[in-house]
Amino acid sequence: MRDFTELLKAEARRIGFHMVGVARATPTIFFDDYHRWLDQGMHGTMNYLARNLEKRLDSRLLLDGQARSIVMVGVNYYSDAQEGAGTPETGTPDGGVIARYARGDDYHEVILAALRELESWVYERHPEASSRCYVDTGPLLEREIAQRAGLGWVGKNTLLLNQEWGSYFFLGAMVTSLELEPDEPAQEHCGSCTRCIDACPTGAITEPYVLDARRCISYLTIEQKDTIPGEFISAISGTPARVFGCDICQEVCPFTRRFSKPITWARFRPRMRSGSVNLSSLLTSTPEQFKEQFRGSAVKRAKLRGMQRNALVAMGNCRLPEQLKLVQAVADDHDDEMVSRQASVVLCSAMGHD
Ligand code: B12
Numbered sequence: 001m002r003d004f005t006e007l008l009k010a011e012a013r014r015i016g017f018h019m020v021g022v023a024r025a026t027p028t029i030f031f032d033d034y035h036r037w038l039d040q041g042m043h044g045t046m047n048y049l050a051r052n053l054e055k056r057l058d059s060r061l062l063l064d065g066q067a068r069s070i071v072m073v074g075v076n077y078y079s080d081a082q083e084g085a086g087t088p089e090t091g092t093p094d095g096g097v098i099a100r101y102a103r104g105d106d107y108h109e110v111i112l113a114a115l116r117e118l119e120s121w122v123y124e125r126h127p128e129a130s131s132r133c134y135v136d137t138g139p140l141l142e143r144e145i146a147q148r149a150g151l152g153w154v155g156k157n158t159l160l161l162n163q164e165w166g167s168y169f170f171l172g173a174m175v176t177s178l179e180l181e182p183d184e185p186a187q188e189h190c191g192s193c194t195r196c197i198d199a200c201p202t203g204a205i206t207e208p209y210v211l212d213a214r215r216c217i218s219y220l221t222i223e224q225k226d227t228i229p230g231e232f233i234s235a236i237s238g239t240p241a242r243v244f245g246c247d248i249c250q251e252v253c254p255f256t257r258r259f260s261k262p263i264t265w266a267r268f269r270p271r272m273r274s275g276s277v278n279l280s281s282l283l284t285s286t287p288e289q290f291k292e293q294f295r296g297s298a299v300k301r302a303k304l305r306g307m308q309r310n311a312l313v314a315m316g317n318c319r320l321p322e323q324l325k326l327v328q329a330v331a332d333d334h335d336d337e338m339v340s341r342q343a344s345v346v347l348c349s350a351m352g353h354d
Pocket residue numbers: 028030031033034037046049099100101135136137138139140141142143144154157158159160161167168169170171172208209210211213216218219222223244245246247249
């Protein structure tokens with residue numbers, strides 16, 4: 001299978017994947033770590049992470065027990081817009097930054113379509129093989145498998161880092177029943193660096209390689225559906241304010257600083273100038289306007305109510321008098337009770353109360 005594996009990798013590169021490697025389907029060596037993480041409740045409300053545990057922790061069980069190899073691919077999504085560099089949205093305190101991964105089209109759809117192209121190529125040559133493609137949603141530890149496939153190492157911020165690309169890249173997986181030639185696992189290069197741990201404003205990286213999702217700005221602004229507790233408001237409304245996701249632990253990393261390269265996949269190019277949106281207009285947006293603005297984007301995952309909640313938190317200490325009025329108005333009256341409660345939490349925090 002060595003020759004076929006090489007041809008498959010060449011095809012993956014022709015399709016446009018920036019990274020490709022192969023890992024054996026095997027049980028994870030992080031079985032105990034994963035269970036400890038769940039037992040401590042670090043997954044918060046993401047209950048799906050506690051489901052399908054047999055498969056998630058032993059990829060041989062995928063494809064009804066037929067999985068033998070996993071082809072891992074990576075696609076760069078870095079956009080180099082300098083947040084806060086005098087642009088209309090971020091140059092004023094009324095802009096909120098969208099994390100880089102969500103500035104273009106929804107990566108799930110884009111990468112899955114490209115992976116299916118690769119899958120068809122394999123199927124034409126091996127119609128007897130079964131396979132399945134995953135981007136994010138499958139019961140897979142994508143980063144751990146990608147490390148074994150040689151795509152990079154799991155950094156202390158828990159993201160996969162690559163010496164040529166940094167960490168601003170998506171992962172995708174094609175699980176197959178074919179016995180492909182596996183790659184050598186990538187070596188770790190974080191060394192004694194702890195910049196991501198030191199820089200996280202909410203202390204979400206509780207120890208190297210362990211992220212308490214409940215404290216992560218990405219989780220708080222995207223996955224968590226209720227109000228964001230007051231203790232996180234100053235971190236989220238810092239400069240620049242974050243309104244969807246967070247890149248702080250990547251922004252400070254010496255590898256992303258040195259090796260990130262601008263996006264080449266057109267569909268991942270940022271839709272919004274400097275990667276940010278106007279907070280006040282988000283607060284007054286109608287469902288129709290929201291749908292139109294974020295059609296085909298990963299941002300719609302947070303829904304309008306989630307984004308309005310995030311906009312309130314991003315306004316934080318209400319540096320602008322107009323913002324204070326807006327937050328007050330939402331606290332007094334809003335169709336969605338959760339959004340209204342969030343406005344009250346923000347007002348209390350701005351006045352220095354808990
Ligand atoms: C749930 C999830 C989240 C959650 C939880 C994040 C987390 N760290 O687990 C939240 C919502 C917070 C999140 C945030 C983000 N996510 Co996310 N997320 C996922 C998802 C769906 C599952 C991850 C998971 O299983 N977590 C559970 C934890 C316990 O697993 P784990 O970190 O892999 O843990 C293992 C290792 O840490 C290992 N381990 C433990 N100790 C040690 C010690 C050593 C030395 C080593 C090497 C390993 C190790 O053991 C653990 C158990 O196996 C994956 C896709 C997937 N299916 O894998 C995307 C994924 C990880 N996310 C991704 C992205 C882009 C992000 C964000 C950057 C988005 C943003 N800008 O806001 C942030 C980054 C935050 C961060 N620092 O992780 C990408 C990452 C790409 C990359 N280059 O690594 C993925 C792979 C999606 C994709 N298909 O591209 N995410």
